[in-house]
Amino acid sequence: MNPALIISVYKNVKDLEVVLRSVEQQTHSDIQIIISEDGKSDEMHDFVSNYTGKLPLTHFTQEDIGWRKNRSLNFAIKNTPADYLIFIDGDCVLHPHFLENHVNHAQPNRILAGKRIKLGPMFSTQLRNTQSIDEFSKSIIKNYRAIKNDHALFYEEGIYISPNSFWSILPNLRKMNQLKGCNFSCYKKALDDINGFDEDYQLPAIGEDIDLTWRFKGLNYQLYSVRNYAVQYHLHHKENWLDQSENLKRMNTNIKEKRYVAANGISKRNGLI
Numbered sequence: 001m002n003p004a005l006i007i008s009v010y011k012n013v014k015d016l017e018v019v020l021r022s023v024e025q026q027t028h029s030d031i032q033i034i035i036s037e038d039g040k041s042d043e044m045h046d047f048v049s050n051y052t053g054k055l056p057l058t059h060f061t062q063e064d065i066g067w068r069k070n071r072s073l074n075f076a077i078k079n080t081p082a083d084y085l086i087f088i089d090g091d092c093v094l095h096p097h098f099l100e101n102h103v104n105h106a107q108p109n110r111i112l113a114g115k116r117i118k119l120g121p122m123f124s125t126q127l128r129n130t131q132s133i134d135e136f137s138k139s140i141i142k143n144y145r146a147i148k149n150d151h152a153l154f155y156e157e158g159i160y161i162s163p164n165s166f167w168s169i170l171p172n173l174r175k176m177n178q179l180k181g182c183n184f185s186c187y188k189k190a191l192d193d194i195n196g197f198d199e200d201y202q203l204p205a206i207g208e209d210i211d212l213t214w215r216f217k218g219l220n221y222q223l224y225s226v227r228n229y230a231v232q233y234h235l236h237h238k239e240n241w242l243d244q245s246e247n248l249k250r251m252n253t254n255i256k257e258k259r260y261v262a263a264n265g266i267s268k269r270n271g272l273i
Contacts, residue, residue, distance in 0.1 A: 009037050
């Protein structure tokens, strides 16, 4: 296996720095790192160019003319020699065993799907200032009440369970019906089979994860949960949820017509440019 970690970013250099710190502390280190930027900011360019850490970074950019995350991800997929791809967002800090557990649970017919704890503002600041991600991860249970009082969401997703422990039965019982675009992985062939992300989606959310789920399932790929194995800590920031009616209309039409393979994906079909 030749894996790559694809990190989706848009201008947020400070959080990316924390995410890369967590990648540097992974138990699995033999991996290509791709920064997939939906835009072309000078700050991001300078950060990557001046990066002095131990990770081998590849940085892909594109013109910033609106939300085109799916296009940037397809470009990364097409241009990496890796045969196994792990996807995260640039504001999701990784537990030290995150990459190891994605790689160890990989199978050709599986789409590995995990979740993330959404930290509140106080603990997000604490994590941004923490050098040891391992120490922070071990404090999750003892700080339960404080984390909940800090308005964290999905607290249970922040608890790490080793696949070799007695409690490993619990993640196997916590199924995933939909994948999250910030925490999933699969062999590159699976993405080639559905022709990657559908670039016809012009707004965030559905096109970057829910749309993938039904298309993978339509080609007989199986969602496999790595909840509590592949743990992420989402850093708090203001969220602007957009109206999803257009996205839903597009997806429902595609479902009705069983368009499992995107026309406007990694490769362009039906005369698309």
